[in-house]
Amino acid sequence: MNYSEKVMDHFMNPRNVGEIADANGVGEVGNAVCGDIMKIYLKVENNRILDVKFNTFGCGSAIASSSMATEMIKGKTLEEAWDLTNKAVAEALDGLPPVKMHCSVLAEEAVHKAINDYRISQGLKPWDYKEHTDIHEQVHGH
């Protein structure tokens, strides 16, 4: 697979790996059948993401996407973090091979799920959230 240097950097030296013990928002997407599981932990205070960590089972681009996504939302407000798209993640990584674009979708979805998990825990209405099942199916056939 032809990965950019940025992808390889985030793959080999992933930022923000691990769990947050007192996370108040957690999002998990994917499944082992597809070969990809991504879990994102948020520590939110005053509507702002103070800390974020992840665990990922997946290919190089899935790991790099998780790492980049956590970097991109750290310190952001929830509204700003919600606007993070998979395209932005892929661009920040200097691009992903076409067959690997769905790995960046996982990152976007995991962030959305974690934010909504936080909102629900705060008694707020979850934001409208669309899963990119289409892209995922296209590649993994599930």
Added chain:
Amino acid sequence: MKRIYFDHSATTPVHPEVAAVLVNYMTDLFGNPSSVHSFGREARKAMDQARRQVAALIGAESEEIFFTSGGTEADNLAIKGVALANKKKGNHIITTLIEHHAILHTCEYLEKNGFQVTYLPVDEYGMISLEALERSITDQTILISIMYANNEVGTVQPIAEIGRLARQRNIYFHTDAVQAASNLPIDVKKDGIDLLTLSGHKFNAPKGIGALYVRRGVRIEAVQHGGGHERNLRAGTENVPAIVGLGKAAEIAAQNLTDKIVTLTTLRNTLIEGVMAEIPHVKLNGHPTQRIPGNANFSFLSLEGESLLLNLDLKGIAASSGSACSAGSLDPSHVLLAMGLSHEAAHGSLRISLGWGNTMEDVQYFLNVIPEIVERLRAISPLHAE
């Protein structure tokens, strides 16, 4: 950086002696074997010699060797060629769930064109059952196609027994020996094989050349149409340099077979023992004894194949995986799933295939670097954390 090639089941380097002879047939002795003149005669002579060399590797006669553009074409020719030439006799073909896609997709094509195909299951070691094979035979069965050795887990099937059964029941027996050639002794006559596929680039001959052995008397028709090359079984100007290279590689393989088996088995066993001793939560895939010498296949639980390959690559080690993520394809290895592995274990698989040029130092280097890589990836994985 040091580069170690542990992916000989994917492809192999061309042996320098092979490269040397074949280049001569590109630039100097470059004639078309169909030509009347001296350039043509030289080419034909070289091709005849190569046919004898290839025949000798598998115990065939040289008139029974037909050159193709590779293993895929030879598999297509064997299956379609026999099916079409014998469709008046019957429309049933038996194969296995763990064949290469060159067989499986060809069978699926035939299923859309009036043939019926039985795909035999395998056990957890990748082995078919002779009883299941026998039970699946009907009076419509015209062909049994079962691979000699599997390309992912290296499991070697009971070829002689299958050959005997096929002969008794008067059914043609084809075997895809792409992974077996140069790694196991092959004797088509002793084992009752009617058709056998070879691919050059798996044993240090060039890519783009292969051969189909067709026992004299087998009814088969051409699949690629055109000139009368290869006695009307395979049209297209003969790839003389590659054919000469295939012949030379077959000769080298035949000479070194016993040595190679001993060397690769020793290296492979050291590698397997090292991995099993050093790394927790790892499973060896394939058969404990009935496997080709150079093959080791592991599942490292809770990690994913492509990320493992990338890490190994950064350490200079080239290997492969049955994870769908590494192939950009839909599903992980159909072979591992057919053997009953979970999706997770299939995604976490690593195939090491040793070959010409590998040494004990290579194996030691691998054993030195693999534990840390596995540990690091597991530290990232949510499956392991749980």
Added chain:
Amino acid sequence: MKRIYFDHSATTPVHPEVAAVLVNYMTDLFGNPSSVHSFGREARKAMDQARRQVAALIGAESEEIFFTSGGTEADNLAIKGVALANKKKGNHIITTLIEHHAILHTCEYLEKNGFQVTYLPVDEYGMISLEALERSITDQTILISIMYANNEVGTVQPIAEIGRLARQRNIYFHTDAVQAASNLPIDVKKDGIDLLTLSGHKFNAPKGIGALYVRRGVRIEAVQHGGGHERNLRAGTENVPAIVGLGKAAEIAAQNLTDKIVTLTTLRNTLIEGVMAEIPHVKLNGHPTQRIPGNANFSFLSLEGESLLLNLDLKGIAASSGSACSAGSLDPSHVLLAMGLSHEAAHGSLRISLGWGNTMEDVQYFLNVIPEIVERLRAISPLHAE
């Protein structure tokens, strides 16, 4: 002895620069392009470059180039692939009587499988008639396959006009450009070509590699089944070294095209004028102007091709003939017969095909030896005695 190669339409030597680059991809950069590791990435990158080089030779985009094992396979894929993918639209194919057997025998195969084929006749110069082509179109016509330049007599068809007609009538247009590539400027976009066949060994690339150009949007299906190589249109491990060689040869051909046309035309005209001036009872076959630069084709009345070739060969000159005796086949050249030649004239035909490396000295040497050979053979011949 001096050896002169005048049989470039049969096959050509691999250009030394081509041989040099490709060998590197056999022994060192030998990876399988499907592999994740660095060996695989190197191979894929080289293949991508070669695709661009081949595309540039014919004015295509690189995504429209699909590598095959040669011209024969590309012809098979074009005809069968389009026929099967479009059979709901119609079952009629139009081709000519003078195509290569890779087209003719593929069409005959399709005729046995529910398709109808019109074989257009040609005039005495080997030219089809556009009116006849237009008249033969029915509402069932899905494909027109007409060769760019003929391999025996070199006649070049009115490709742009055929392309225009096909476009107007919404019918796919395939052309076998095996003999045209590197001898004529080709522009698939300008000429409305939907599919085009190339073969490496006819322009100083290796044997066993070819390409099919398929315009984006053309409906076509795979003929060889297996892995998902060449975007599912052609299964089989990619022949990277040969592909790299094909790319390099295409680049060289594109750079030298104008020069080559001038050089070969000059040599060829000298040769033709010399033969016509020195030898009685000889006829030039093919078109006086619409022919590829390196081709000369003569009929020497009352002598037979193979004996002529053997005599030339003894003088170190390699050429070919449309005589059945030289091919060991039943009938003399179907091309010459379709052009209305008598059996005698077809048997007495000699094809000289010039190419890279030929010089004016070679032509002079040929002109020096040919009169005596013709005279000697005619002295033996009863036809001449009459």
